[in-house]
Amino acid sequence: MKFAKEKYSKLKDTFKEKREKIKEMSALNKIFYIGIIAVAAVLIGGLIHQSLAYQNFEIISSIEKTDNVTVNYQVMGDGLLRYSKDGVSYSENLSETVWNQSFEMASARAVTCGNYLAIGDIGSNQIRIFDQTGQVGSIVTSYPILDLDVASQGVVSVIMTENGANYISLYSSNGEELVDIRTSISDMGYPLDFALSEDGEKLAVSYLNVAEGTTSTNIVFYNFGTAGANEVDHIMGTFDYDGIFPKIEFLDNSTIAAYGEENFVLYSMHYYPELISETNFGREIKSLFVSDKYIGFVFRNNTETSEEESPAKYHMAVYTTAGRLYMEQDFDFEYETITSTNQEIILYNDSECVIYTYSGKEKFSYTFNEPVINLLPKNTADEYILITSSAIQEIRLR
Template sequence: MAEVKDFSSYARKLNRNSDDGSSPVGDSSYKEKIRSHRLKVFFRTIIIAAVVLFAVIAIYISWRDKEYSEAVLTMEAAISNGSDSKVVDLSGFVIQYSKDGVGCYNSSGQPVWNQTYEMQNPMAHTCNSVVAIGDYNGHHIYVSNTSGSMGVVDTSLPIRDFCVSSQGVVAAILDGTDVTWIYLYDCTGNTLASFKTTMKDSGYPISISLSPNAELLCVSYIYPDEGKLKTSVAFFNFGSVGQNSIDNYASGYDYPGVVVPYVQFMNENTAFAISDDRIMFYTGNQKPVSKAEHLLGGEEIRSVYFNDSYIGLVFMNNTDDGEYRLQVYNTAGEQILTTYFDVVYSNIIFDNKQIIIYNEDECVIKDMSGHNKYEGTFTDPIKVMIPTKVRSRFTLVTSRNIMTMNLK
């Protein structure tokens, strides 16, 4: 017969131990081991995460600050264009236009679409993936995107200036007999809005810009004021907010004794204006307000370049630092960089936190701290240099072909 153990006495012993605050045999050491193990896992995880973070930061800094010493060119396709043709970048596609027509090519040089027309003085304006080409003093504006034609606008009156939004909406300054008109059209030529201007009442419009979503229009008017010139920068809202305002007027600012020949939207919330003595910033997607203003000390601005994040003003410098000085501002109106260069530039591009300065023979690439990342020359004269999604790769367009340039 098997022996029957008395578990009741053992249970009573456990209860007595629990009553006087003690623990079962080995329980405290077991909990200590669990606590110690958890701490080891925790600190091991922290150390691994710190090592990984440090490695990621080191790799990013190395990538961000990487300098390039050579460029490898790869031929993509042969193209032909006349001496009077001009080339612009359209979201990575190549737009080539002249008096006779316009064509679009992808980055590999393959034709996407083309359109013929006849113009005397063609002008091109872009917004994101939309391009509008019109004839100064002509009556037609051709609107296209990277896929093809979106439509043609017939203005009836002579064109003095125009701009386009990312949806293909066109704003145009038109010369009437006694008055100057500002018209808004959709991409197929239907009139969306119009208002007239006279030198006596509102002044003459010398520059216009549409916001990318076409809800806001900025106009710079110049007019005489007590024997002096005066400029007004006005904003018009064509969305729901502006429907209850006279002539869709949203806000505006006067600049006595100042000429403001250039206004431009950077994005849907930010616009800027350039005068002969200052740069002005405006913010707001309904009724823009003045955000910042910087006097330029009487220096002449040679050129203005921008994207949706940065604005660059180029001045003559003529010091040992460089022949030219580039001042860069962000959308808040803050000057974030002053850098110098010697390239007799034809274009400056802000892309992927890089500054690309080039002409047909050479280029220099800087980061947003002004540090030179690459300097080099081209074997063939370049018409346009187009950034790609890879910051070390560019599309080059010459008069004979399209090439890819990889920096090493």
């Protein structure tokens, strides 16, 4: 009898454990299925949004445009930058200026990364560094500035040139010099473009060389962190190409794109630089647009180098940052400016705009009532800063 009671008690405990496991599995299954439904809802929502076509827009806010000098506009974070040779201002909504700073620059160039802004006087020696609270540092360079860039934590890189020599310097956000390198134009070439990584440690430079009437490009990769501490001049690797590569940029902290006249090359640089892919188009690139996910090119159709006739004026080709062709499309719109986000491609001229999704669908087409100066995408979907000859407006598609 005692043995039977013990056996019954063990069976009872076993059944209880199994019931608890079944309950746990049921709860996990519920979580699993809820997760699947949530992911599906996001994907379906994204597809629906991608398929939407808008006919008009609403004005969220508007102010009169009173600028009587040449002013440049740029989105930084959730706000709008306005800068000229006389100064810079930042506003998080159009009616209220968060900060402004006056200066005098003959040729102001602004670069942003994250919440940092650097403005340099090209051909002179002055650089100002800002974040969303205002000016945080300033730099007076030893040589005339050729170009500058800024990283996400405010590190500023500068290329300078004088008397046949190039100088590369890195500065902290408060203006302290961190690195200084001198190179010879006769040895390295003339710097066409350069790019700084998000972490402020890696630098890629496109150097132009001309010898006996032929041009070539030397792309040089530097690392100013611990990885490059023991390398000569912090150089991690070089790649040589025939022709000109006038633009180079970091797509993320370790992926670099270099653009030639008829081709583009992708590299990875976790330590030493490595080639990812090289794409040759066989015809001249007319325009380039880049987002965090995609690289896009526009070509003219029906030129001497076109492989076949097309009824459309232009051909668009979009690639992933791994170098894979993602989308191709012909179009006729006569644009003056092309830009992009991770969701869309924006083309506009002084009176019209067209917005495409990356599936090639026309999302929005519009003819404005007055001359358009800028159409800048905000960080919120379907919202833009529209700058015309008389007003600056926040708009939302509808």
